[in-house]
Amino acid sequence: TDLFQSPDYYLLDELLTEEHLMIRDAVRNYVKKEISPIIEDYAQRAEFPQHIVRQMGELGCFGPTVPAEYGGGGLDYISYGLMMQELERGDSGVRSTASVQGSLVMYPIYAYGNEAQRHKYLPKLASGEWLGCFGLTEPNHGSDPSSMLTNIKDAGDHVILNGAKMWISNAPFAQVAVVWAKDEAGIVRGVIVERGMEGFSTPTTHGKWSLRASATGELVFDNVKVPKENILPNVQGLKGPLGCLSKARYGIAWGTLGAAMDCYDTALRYSQERYQFGRAIGGFQLQQKKLAEMITEITKGQLLVWRLGVLMSEGRATPAQVSMAKRNSCEIATNIARDARQMLGGMGITGEYSIMRHMMNLESVITYEGTHDIHLLITGMDITGLNAFK
Ligand code: TGC
Ligand code: FAD
Numbered sequence: 001t002d003l004f005q006s007p008d009y010y011l012l013d014e015l016l017t018e019e020h021l022m023i024r025d026a027v028r029n030y031v032k033k034e035i036s037p038i039i040e041d042y043a044q045r046a047e048f049p050q051h052i053v054r055q056m057g058e059l060g061c062f063g064p065t066v067p068a069e070y071g072g073g074g075l076d077y078i079s080y081g082l083m084m085q086e087l088e089r090g091d092s093g094v095r096s097t098a099s100v101q102g103s104l105v106m107y108p109i110y111a112y113g114n115e116a117q118r119h120k121y122l123p124k125l126a127s128g129e130w131l132g133c134f135g136l137t138e139p140n141h142g143s144d145p146s147s148m149l150t151n152i153k154d155a156g157d158h159v160i161l162n163g164a165k166m167w168i169s170n171a172p173f174a175q176v177a178v179v180w181a182k183d184e185a186g187i188v189r190g191v192i193v194e195r196g197m198e199g200f201s202t203p204t205t206h207g208k209w210s211l212r213a214s215a216t217g218e219l220v221f222d223n224v225k226v227p228k229e230n231i232l233p234n235v236q237g238l239k240g241p242l243g244c245l246s247k248a249r250y251g252i253a254w255g256t257l258g259a260a261m262d263c264y265d266t267a268l269r270y271s272q273e274r275y276q277f278g279r280a281i282g283g284f285q286l287q288q289k290k291l292a293e294m295i296t297e298i299t300k301g302q303l304l305v306w307r308l309g310v311l312m313s314e315g316r317a318t319p320a321q322v323s324m325a326k327r328n329s330c331e332i333a334t335n336i337a338r339d340a341r342q343m344l345g346g347m348g349i350t351g352e353y354s355i356m357r358h359m360m361n362l363e364s365v366i367t368y369e370g371t372h373d374i375h376l377l378i379t380g381m382d383i384t385g386l387n388a389f390k
Contacts, residue, residue: 007261009299015306016078023060023079027086030059035090039213040351043091046208048215050173052094053101057128061087061098063106065247070110070118071126077312081254081305088255089262091354092361093214095255100169101125103248105132105178108190111243112235117192121176133174135165135219136241142167143374144389146238150181150221152191152231159183159231161191161224167368171217172204178232179219180241190232190240199224210364212357246319249369250312253305253325256333256365257298259358263333263340264294266353270344281343290339297332304328320382327375330366337362 006028013021034055042049056062064080066072073079080102088095106125109117124130141147150163161181171177177193177200193200199222208216232240268291271282281287308325311317337359341348349356366372377388 007264007295007298009295010303012299012302012306016082019075020078020082023075024082024086027059027061027083028089030055031086031090031094035087035094036354039091039094040354040357043093043212043357044351046206046212048093048173048213053097053131053173054128056087056094056098056101057126061102062126062128063102063110063122066102066106066110066122066126070106071123072106072110076309077250078306078309080251081309084251084255085258085261087258089258091213091357092255092259092365093211095251095258096169096211096214096365097131099248099251099255100134101128101132103251104134104244105176107247108134108178108232108235108240108244109192112190112232112240113192114233116229117232121192125176130175131170131173132176132178133168133170133219134241134244135168135171135177135179137165137167139164139166143371145180145241146188148180148182148188150179152181152183152189152226154184155225158225158227159191161193161221161226163221165219167205168202168217168219169211169214169368171202171219172215174202177202177219178244179221187236188238188240190235191226192230192232193219193221193224193226194230197224197226208364210360210362212360242319245369246317246322249322249326250308250317252365252369253301253308253322253329256329256362257301257305259362259365260294260298260301260329260333260336263337263355263358264291264298266355267291267294267340267343270347270353274345287343290343294336294339297336301329301332318382320378323370323375323378326369327372327379330362330372334359334362334366 060073064073064075068074109121136145152159152161175195179191179193201220202217205216274281341355381387
């Protein structure tokens with residue numbers, strides 16, 4: 001059987017256009033040919049497969065919603081979602097690389113940058129010639145980025161950047177970092193920092209049991225001189241980085257469903273082939289309950305992200321709607337991975353199957369881009385009008 005069946009229990013493919021299906025199948029085939037055969041090995045060795053950056057660029061996975069004149073795909077949000085779904089079917093770390101590049105680096109340069117910045121950075125990021133990273137989280141300020149300490153001070157034709165960011169995806173290999181820092185008035189500004197600027201370093205974070213095939217690091221700024229032309233001119237305040245997060249969280253809502261689909265497909269097939277007590281384990285009610293609940297949650301999740309994609313393409317989706325979908329997809333994917341792993345018995349803990357890797361990856365995904373708790377509180381605030389953060 002095809003390793004990459006997409007569960008489509010409610011015939012949701014009928015909601016997609018020919019173009020959507022073509023894009024989805026192209027990324028699905030790419031993952032099948034180039035990612036799945038190698039990714040377990042890279043994850044076991046905790047190594048980032050650098051060569052896939054160019055490949056994903058060529059396939060159009062970076063900044064698919066950015067207009068074509070800047071190297072993007074000029075596509076709608078359903079296309080973007082489907083790409084993230086297929087990449088994360090392979091590995092959450094691979095999808096992370098694309099989320100960061102497209103939504104957290106290209107999007108802010110496109111949305112908040114000037115023409116010179118767009119032309120200088122976007123085509124090289126879109127093609128994968130350059131890799132980017134996004135620095136918001138700090139060692140002491142994760143869920144509450146408004147308390148960040150990283151700062152810029154005016155020094156004539158440049159600013160002096162000081163501070164440190166932590167848990168930054170792509171950092172060790174990135175040529176470009178979009179960094180959020182406070183100016184002397186305490187206003188959050190976006191700054192494009194380039195590798196090679198004096199005083200800028202990107203130490204690698206070691207010892208992760210999750211997203212092992214994605215490189216994570218710190219960004220350390222020790223009196224870095226950044227030319228003023230590298231400041232993003234068209235946004236001020238926390239809504240700058242939060243606006244990028246809305247795009248990336250949307251992609252994660254689709255992506256984690258891809259990981260869930262892979263776990264479901266694997267467990268379903270295994271349950272038909274594995275015999276105990278003289279029969280396929282899929283014939284036992286306890287295993288059927290797990291599988292039936294998995295496909296039910298995947299189907300509900302697919303409907304939610306499809307509708308959200310339509311609203312995103314129309315420019316009508318609210319950040320709180322994005323939070324609900326990110327939270328729901330991460331939760332169901334995490335639960336599905338755990339159940340699927342159990343269905344494989346001892347085989348489930350090995351790298352012979354993808355499930356344990358997905359399960360461990362999803363612990364990062366349910367934490368980054370706003371933790372599970374934070375997204376619940378965003379929904380709570382939206383429906384009650386009462387702010388639980390402050
Ligand atoms: P608050 O006062 O609520 O908002 C400040 C301003 O921002 C606006 N806003 C948004 N705009 C666009 N999109 C969103 N999602 C927005 N959320 C809020 C808001 O309207 C306001 O605008 P204005 O004009 O009034 O100034 O801010 P707050 O300080 O109270 O914070 C609220 C909170 C807790 C929800 C927010 O800080 C938050 O989301 N915290 C979680 C932090 C987070 O998600 N960090 C992620 C780091 S990046 C990452 O993890 C990448 S992993 C990538 C990968 O590898 O795939
Ligand atoms: P904390 O904020 O310290 O939270 C600890 C616990 O407290 C959590 O359970 C949280 O839900 C809870 N909590 C916090 N506040 C509240 C509250 N008000 N009410 C109730 N509970 C609360 N960041 C970037 O900027 N760029 C990246 O590229 C990036 N990549 C990442 C990659 C990985 C592998 C990981 C693990 C993280 C990455 N992050 C990145 C950081 C990520 O966004 C943060 O880890 C996340 O926002 C949570 O922050 P924290 O880890 O400091 O946890």
